[in-house]
Amino acid sequence: MFIIFNKQKIYTYLVSIITVVLLFCISGTLIVNKESIATASSNEKLLPIYKVYTEENKVALTMNCAWNADDIDKILEILEENNVKITFFMVGDWIEKYPEAVKKIYDSGHEIGTHSDTHPHVNNLSYEENIKQLENSNDKIEKITGTRTNLYRTPYGEYNQTVIKAAQDNGYYTIQWSLDTLDYTGLTGEKMWNRIKDKIGTGDIILMHNGTEHTADSLDKVIKNIKEKNLEIVKISELIYKDNYTIDVNGTQKRN
Numbered sequence: 001m002f003i004i005f006n007k008q009k010i011y012t013y014l015v016s017i018i019t020v021v022l023l024f025c026i027s028g029t030l031i032v033n034k035e036s037i038a039t040a041s042s043n044e045k046l047l048p049i050y051k052v053y054t055e056e057n058k059v060a061l062t063m064n065c066a067w068n069a070d071d072i073d074k075i076l077e078i079l080e081e082n083n084v085k086i087t088f089f090m091v092g093d094w095i096e097k098y099p100e101a102v103k104k105i106y107d108s109g110h111e112i113g114t115h116s117d118t119h120p121h122v123n124n125l126s127y128e129e130n131i132k133q134l135e136n137s138n139d140k141i142e143k144i145t146g147t148r149t150n151l152y153r154t155p156y157g158e159y160n161q162t163v164i165k166a167a168q169d170n171g172y173y174t175i176q177w178s179l180d181t182l183d184y185t186g187l188t189g190e191k192m193w194n195r196i197k198d199k200i201g202t203g204d205i206i207l208m209h210n211g212t213e214h215t216a217d218s219l220d221k222v223i224k225n226i227k228e229k230n231l232e233i234v235k236i237s238e239l240i241y242k243d244n245y246t247i248d249v250n251g252t253q254k255r256n
Contacts, residue, residue, distance in 0.1 A: 066119055085234070095144065176251060
């Protein structure tokens with residue numbers, strides 16, 4: 001009787017110890033998994049908006065301003081003749097140099113976004129330096145127009161986690177492009193259109209630049225050809241979603 005009693009006690013103790021060990025292991029695994037999930041979330045790759053998934057027949061035409069302003073009057077004239085409003089992304093230095101052009105663009109009903117303050121390689125800048133690029137350029141926009149922007153296009157199309165996070169944390173939508181006319185290489189309007197005509201579709205964001213050899217004299221052709229495809233040209237703010245959205249691995253913004 002005495003021996004049987006001790007065996008039962010020993011058996012009970014062993015079961016209790018094994019149970020505790022198993023619970024400890026399970027608990028540890030759960031903690032590790034939670035930490036892994038948190039790490040994965042914090043390391044999630046941030047992306048700009050390259051394109052928008054939409055069922056509406058809309059595309060956005062955008063114009064980067066970083067060089068001269070010689071063709072701005074002609075560009076505005078063509079946009080007015082075609083009853084089109086677009087988004088101009090301006091470098092802070094350009095804004096300072098050509099305030100009259102900025103005012104004309106704004107007064108004509110077009111949208112202004114920042115293209116940084118000094119057009120640096122933003123991937124080489126710290127989080128704080130990236131914010132400074134955004135805010136300094138936005139101050140210059142506000143000084144002329146009386147309004148601030150929440151649209152940002154990075155210089156050279158460069159970005160990394162720090163660049164996008166600095167913009168995101170300060171309320172900016174970072175806008176890339178899905179179609180590049182390559183106007184800055186000196187292409188004619190016909191060649192520009194041939195580059196994009198078989199690719200263009202709803203939700204595309206088209207990149208152009210002022211201050212190039214043929215942008216102004218090609219703009220009318222590009223606009224008319226886009227319209228012939230039954231696509232409406234709109235400003236970025238009229239194309240993108242402002243909330244309740246995700247950006248997939250290809251940079252396409254989608255409504256949740």
